[in-house]
Amino acid sequence: MTTADSVRAGPCLSLQGVAKHFAPRRSLLEIAHFRSPERLDVFAGVDLQVEAGAIVCLMGPNGSGKTTLLRLAAGVLLPDAGKVRVLGRNPAASAPARCSIGFLSSSERSFYWRLTAGRNLRFWGSLQGLHGSRLERAVEEAAALAECREVLDRRFENVSTGMRQRVGLARAVLHDPDVLLLDEPTRSMDAKAAESFYTVIRRLAEGGAAVLMSTHSPSEAARLGRRTVRIEDGTLLEVEPGRIGAVELTIDFEGVAEAPPPAGMSLFPGKLLCPADRLAAALGWLEDAGLRILGVSNSEGADDRA
C-alpha cells in the first residue's frame, strides 16, 4: 500500500452526504425562448464507506448513477454538496489521494490506441509517480496479475476487447493502490475470463485494497461482493447477501413500450429488467401497456417461459 498508516485509521473511501445534479447547458433555441433544460438530480445526499479489504458491488439500472458515483470517488467529478474522502483526503484536490486510487474506466477510449499496451502501461504508471526500474517492475507484475503479458508488445488498437479490459485492470493496479474503483470491469469478458478476474479482485482485497465496483450482473455481485449496494432513485440501499442472486429478473416481451417503466426498472427493446420482489408490478405494467409477455428469466439463466 502506498500511503502512510497514520491516515488509514478511518475507511479507505468515504462519501458523506454527497449530492450531485447535472444542469445541461441551454441551447440557443432555449435561450431565445427563455427556457431552461430540465435539471437532472442524481444523488440527493448519499453516504457510503468502504473499508480496507472490502469488496462493495454497486448495482442499479442504466442511468441510475453508478458511473457518476465512481467518478465522484475518483475525484474527476466534484459533488454539489457533501464530502468525498480517500484515506482522509479530498481526491479532487490532493494528488497523493489520487495516487492511492486505481480507476478502471468503462471507456476503452481512455488508452492511446496507436501505442502498444506496454507503452500505455509505462506511460500511465509514470503519471502515478513510477519511474525507472520501479516502473518496469510494476508493469511486469501488473500485467502478470491481470494476465495480459502476451499483448504488451501489441498496439492497443490491435488488442481484443476482452483483453483491453485486462490491460485496463493492469493500469488500475500497477501503482499498488489502496482503493480500486472499477466500472463494469467484466462487461466484455467471457465466463472463464470473468472467473479469473474475480480471483484477481479477491486477491487484491485480501491484500488490503478497498474495492468499489459497478456491475449489472446479480450473480457477479453475489459471488464477489461481500456487500452489495443498489442505487435507486438517487439513494443507496444495502442489499441483503441472501437476496443478491435474485435481485434482477429479465422479462421478454413482444411489442413497443412507449411509456417509461416503473421506478427501479430498466427498459430495453423487447426486455424489461426488474427486481425479483417487484415481478408482479412489472408484469402488471406490461399488461397495462398492452405488451405480450414471452417469458421471465433470472440472472443464472433459469428460464420460465410464459
Next chain:
Amino acid sequence: MTGPRTALAVAGKEMRLALSYRLSFAMGVVGSFLGAAMFYFLARLVDPGASSPLARYGGDYFSFVIIGIAFQSYLGLSMDTMASSLRREQLLGTLESVAATGTPLPVFAAGGAMWQFVFASYRVVVYLLFGWLFFGLSLSSANLPAALLVLVLSVAAFAGVGVVSGSFILVFKQGDPVRWLYGGAATLLGGVYFPVQMLPDWLRPLSVVFPITHALEAMRKTVLLGAGVGEVSVRLLVLAGFAAVSIPAGALAFGWALRRIRLDGTLGSH
C-alpha cells in the same frame, strides 16, 4: 521531484504518437520548404528602396518575413500548446483518466508543451536551413545571446495568455476568443508579414497591445542587425510586464475552469 520526470514521460508519449504518423511528419518538412520558397519568390516583388519601412531591418524582405514566420511559430505555440494538448486528450477520450491520476493537469500540459517546443525548434531550424541553403538568407550578424533572451521572455509572455486560452478550451471545448484575438488579430497587427509602420496612422497604436509586436521587433533587431540587449531593453521590459500579468491571470483562470468542468462533469466531453 517526480514532476519533471512525469513531464518528460508525457513529452516522450507525445513524440511517439507524433512519429507514429510518419506521412504527416514528412509532409511537415516538405511544407517548410514550400513555405520558404513561396516567400523567397514573393520577396523578389518587394522593392527594398531606401525609404521603405524595411530599411530599418536591413532592407531585405525575405530575411524580414522568414524571421517573422519562424518566430511566430514559437509564439503561436506558447499560446496554443496548452489548449491544443488538453483538447487532443479530450478528443482521444483520455483526459478524464489523466485527471484521475496523481499528476496535476498543468504538469501534464507542460509535458505536452515540451515536445511541442522541441518539434517547433526543429521546424524553425529546417525553415532557416532552407532559407540559408537555397534562398540566400544571411544570419552572420545575429546576436544570438540577445536573441535567446528575447525568445525566453517572449515565450513567458505568451505562455500566460496560452494558459488563459487553455482554460477557455476546457470549459467551452471549441471557440476560444483569446486564441482568436491573440492569434488572428495579432498576426495582422503585430508585424509578422509586414512592418507595423505600414499600418494606417489610426490603427498603428493598437499594435502595441500585442506582445508579438514587441517580440518581433526585438527579435529582428537582434538577429538581422546584431543589436545588443541595451538596444532592445524597452521591448524586453514590455515583454516582462506582459509575463508578470498574464502568468498569474492564467493560473487563476485555469483553476476556475478546472473546478467548473469538474462540477459540470464535462472533463472528458468534447
